[in-house]
Amino acid sequence: MQSHTITLNINEEIHIVAVKAADTLLYTIRGKLGLTGAKPGCLNGDCGACTVNVDGWPMKSCLMLTVEAVGKKVTTIEGLRETPIQQAFVENFAFQCGYCTPGFIMNCHSLIQQHPDADDQTIKEWLESNICRCTSYIEIEKAVKSVLNKK
């Protein structure tokens, strides 16, 4: 089938890639661009391991075609540098195996940007999108609240 040569803005860098229309954003960023921070889990929109940010909002990259990202700003975990939420995850031991961590951090990062005064209800609503098989939920909650409270 035909390949599309498209321009993507990922982590403030311009990438020109050849993709198939059916390629998901997750597949492209991992397989073509080597950005393997976003993790494949369920590939069905259920687990959140693949979460990136698109125009500042959390996006499950397994639910998006790469061609849909044209003209949008994509941020992956590799694009975050020394953000408070990354530091807070370390300080609060908010992970065990770490597989879910990039997805959780990208979701938390968006939440902090979009709703800096998020209440418990909002935090819960947003973070329900991600699953942690190691059940680090309490520590993740502490991490995100430590950043929100500082603001």
Add this chain to the structure above:
Amino acid sequence: MLPFDFEYYKPETLQEAVELYQYLDQQGKQPMFFSGGTELITLGRIDLAYTEAVIDIKDIAECKVMQVSGDHLLIGSTLTLTQIEEANLFPLLTKTASQVADHSARGKITLGGNICARIFYREAVLPFLLADSQVVIAGTDGGKVVAIHDVFQGELKLKRGEILVQTATESRFIRAPFFSFKRRQQWETGYPLITVAALKIDQEVRVAVSGLCPFPFRSKEVETALNKSGQSAVARVDGALAVLPKPILNDVEGSAEYRLFVLRNLLVDVLAALDGVRIR
């Protein structure tokens, strides 16, 4: 990852989208409109959906509106559920939509996609059924505005190649007192066991339900029973349960018996919230 590839089109006008559909259909490409696209991406992966040509309608201006026009609120079909929730122009819709899937997924799932979905819950349609909304549909014969009740019977009865463009809802329904609750089998995300949305207008309670039957519905018979004057709330709920549409779902989410038990309690909650009755 999808096991097949397809052509990808992103028309900017309704006319272009409608014509593209006709053209690609004649070529046997089984074209598919693509809004949030989660149906094709998730069902295509497991070979339950297939197309050779995707028509992405997210660039079409009419499908992106969210505005009050005269006495109506217009909501475009390609707005994501998150966009609709954040704007919060129709609180009953905000509440009902916010119960669909999970927060991140709602940043992809769109209003039109949820209403036209093959997965039959279609929870976002409930507020429009309650509000006697109108829908704008585009097809080869141009555009038309029709009452949602004329085109939504369990599913949106679109002709091949027609596009749901917008919904239009009168403001008196937008301001009406409402109730919306989703009961799941377990946890706080996932498909409904039962979702009930209700509103009160002109002294009458209206209810719409998803997850009870293999289609969402609003039923005149159920509402007549619920609004019967001079009867106790329990008798009214019993009357409503006796005239439900069929079949009642009986699946891994819950048995038919359990669903009816949950619905009974939810209908009591509706009467408590909107009619001020006290039972429990």
